[in-house]
Amino acid sequence: MCFLFKKAFKKGLKIKVMLLISRDYVVLKPIEGQVVSKPGLPEKLQLPFVVMPKAIVLAPSVNQFNVFDVDQRNNNLEQVIIDVNQTKVLNPRFMTGFWSGYRSAVILEGDSMYRLKGVAFDPERPEIRLHDLYWDVYGGQFRKDIRFEQKMSNRFNRVLKEEGIEPAMEYLGHWNYEIKVKEQTLAASLFKVKGDTRLDEFVITCEKLRHLTAEISKQEKVKLKNFQKKVHCFFGEIGFIVGRLKRLMDKSGQTWSCKDVYGAHSGNIVLYEDGDHLRINFVDFDSSCDKSEMSRSQLRDLQRDEYNNLLENFNSIDMNLFGARPIMEAIPQFYDQRLGQKMILKFNEGYHSRRNGYDNKIAKEQLQEIIGDLRIEGLKIQIHPKSTKYLI
Numbered sequence: 001m002c003f004l005f006k007k008a009f010k011k012g013l014k015i016k017v018m019l020l021i022s023r024d025y026v027v028l029k030p031i032e033g034q035v036v037s038k039p040g041l042p043e044k045l046q047l048p049f050v051v052m053p054k055a056i057v058l059a060p061s062v063n064q065f066n067v068f069d070v071d072q073r074n075n076n077l078e079q080v081i082i083d084v085n086q087t088k089v090l091n092p093r094f095m096t097g098f099w100s101g102y103r104s105a106v107i108l109e110g111d112s113m114y115r116l117k118g119v120a121f122d123p124e125r126p127e128i129r130l131h132d133l134y135w136d137v138y139g140g141q142f143r144k145d146i147r148f149e150q151k152m153s154n155r156f157n158r159v160l161k162e163e164g165i166e167p168a169m170e171y172l173g174h175w176n177y178e179i180k181v182k183e184q185t186l187a188a189s190l191f192k193v194k195g196d197t198r199l200d201e202f203v204i205t206c207e208k209l210r211h212l213t214a215e216i217s218k219q220e221k222v223k224l225k226n227f228q229k230k231v232h233c234f235f236g237e238i239g240f241i242v243g244r245l246k247r248l249m250d251k252s253g254q255t256w257s258c259k260d261v262y263g264a265h266s267g268n269i270v271l272y273e274d275g276d277h278l279r280i281n282f283v284d285f286d287s288s289c290d291k292s293e294m295s296r297s298q299l300r301d302l303q304r305d306e307y308n309n310l311l312e313n314f315n316s317i318d319m320n321l322f323g324a325r326p327i328m329e330a331i332p333q334f335y336d337q338r339l340g341q342k343m344i345l346k347f348n349e350g351y352h353s354r355r356n357g358y359d360n361k362i363a364k365e366q367l368q369e370i371i372g373d374l375r376i377e378g379l380k381i382q383i384h385p386k387s388t389k390y391l392i
Contacts, residue, residue, distance in 0.1 A: 019106075020197040020271060020367075021205050023098040026105045027052045028116075030093055031123055037173030037190070042109045045190055048175035049095055051105065051120040051139070098196075101267070103139040106196045115169065115196060117141065118188040126181050133260045143187040145286050146174045150189070152254070152288035159252045160281075163358040168270050168281035169193045194279070195272020199238065200317045202271055206231065206370065207336060227370075232342045234366045239314065239343035241280045241360050242269060243350025246310065248358050249282070250303045254290045257306055261287040264306035265313045277361035307351070314347065315340040 033048035035041075097107035097116075104117040120139030121127070127138040136142075150171045157167040169191045177186045246264075249256065256263040268284045291299055315337065 019098065019195065020273075021201055023100075026097050026099050026120075028095040028097065028105060028107075028119060031177065033175050033177040035173060035175055038171070040192065041172045041190060042112075042114065044095065044109060045107075045114065045116075045173075048177060048188070049116065049119060050123055050177075050188075052094070100196050103141065106193065113193050113196065114172075115191045115193045116188055117191065118146075118186070121186065123177070123179055126179065126186065128181065131260075137181055137186060140181075140186045141188070141286070143174070143176060143185045146187050146189045149284075149286040149288070150174075152285040152290070153191075155290065156249065156252070156254060156282065156285060156288070159248060159254070163248065165281075165358060165360050166194070166274075166279075168195065168272065168279070169283050193270075193272075193283070194274065194281075195270055197271045198267050199242075199269040199271060199280075200266040203235065203266070203317050203339070207339070228336075230366070230370055232339060234362070234370060235339055236342045236346040237362050237366070238271075238280055239346035240350035240353075241362070242310070242343075243347040244353065244355075244358050245280070245282055245360060246307065246347075247351045247353075250307075253299065254288060255299060255302045255306060256282065256285070256288055257302060258287045258289050258293070259302070262306070262309055263287045264309050266310075266317055273364065274361070276364050278364050278367050280360050280362070310347065311344050314343040 028049035029052045031048050031050050035046050035048065037046065095107055097105045100106045100115055100117075103120045104115055105119055106113055106115045108114075118139070118141035121137050122139070126140060129136050129138050153167075153169060153171055157170070160167050170193075171189065172192055173190045175188045175190070177188070179186045256268070263284060263286070268282060270281050270283045272279050272281075289299070289302070294302070317340065
């Protein structure tokens with residue numbers, strides 16, 4: 001399948017993990033700091049990094065490609081261009097990877113993928129953002145946040161493993177930067193992940209490509225009705241699994257959110273390939289809570305709010321909710337509300353199901369059929385050059 005990583009860097013590494021959707025590249029540079037790690041952290045991550053300001057990776061002579069063909073851009077992974085002076089840089093100390101949200105990146109090492117969370121702040125002038133009940137640094141996070149997410153992600157991982165489900169993310173350590181903001185130390189958490197394609201990213205991409213497909217010819221419009229059934233069935237199954245996982249989280253006495261920040265949204269639902277199956281799982285627990293943080297009644301109230309927030313989210317997935325940086329900004333947005341209603345229906349069914357046990361897999365053949373229908377000859381996505389406003 002073209003959307004799998006069959007190649008890695010020019011070093012010829014074989015990558016078995018995958019991103020379902022192509023992403024923008026990101027460049028990271030080493031910076032002063034300390035690493036705190038568990039066994040299993042790759043050697044290249046034994047040194048702190050941050051995203052390079054105003055640095056982008058370009059794929060020369062490639063301005064059109066299918067969003068599922070990750071390989072086509074991967075061939076140019078080490079060609080870095082600094083857009084300030086248009087000077088090519090090939091520095092072995094730099095790392096290249098892919099964006100993963102506004103503050104994180106994922107890198108490939110060997111047969112594995114690692115997510116670096118909180119690496120996209122400007123080390124020279126960290127930008128403080130003021131919210132109603134708290135403040136933070138754009139693109140970064142604090143050491144106290146990392147400790148909390150480590151605790152809560154480990155907690156939910158134990159719950160998943162008890163049900164025979166492999167977690168999607170495993171905490172391996174963190175970087176402490178030698179940078180403080182208001183006496184708080186900036187830091188980045190390091191996770192080994194099974195994949196990083198987010199549900200909102202995938203839904204909108206499929207919907208946009210479906211819309212473009214319908215515009216191409218009358219013949220494709222005739223096929224659209226049957227295709228719609230496949231898509232609704234596929235995302236309905238995803239909705240059911242999300243409902244089951246949310247029920248499992250609630251049953252375990254944990255939330256995805258706290259009173260200040262909501263973590264229960266489609267940007268924190270990840271999809272990844274595992275053999276003959278596609279897996280769905282939950283990630284990002286930096287705002288997660290349990291009964292040690294609040295009373296049982298407060299916990300139940302917050303879980304109910306999360307439930308309703310997910311229903312609302314499924315009905316209005318849009319670009320602003322992306323948990324990743326896709327390459328789809330050149331395409332007008334299109335979202336079929338009936339798809340959202342299908343996901344809501346199946347989410348409710350999954351959450352209230354009395355089925356014994358929990359599972360998180362879907363047969364990969366369904367995804368292959370959808371991508372096969374979308375990849376019609378001549379359908380290419382024009383990508384416009386990125387503005388530095390999308391970086392730090």
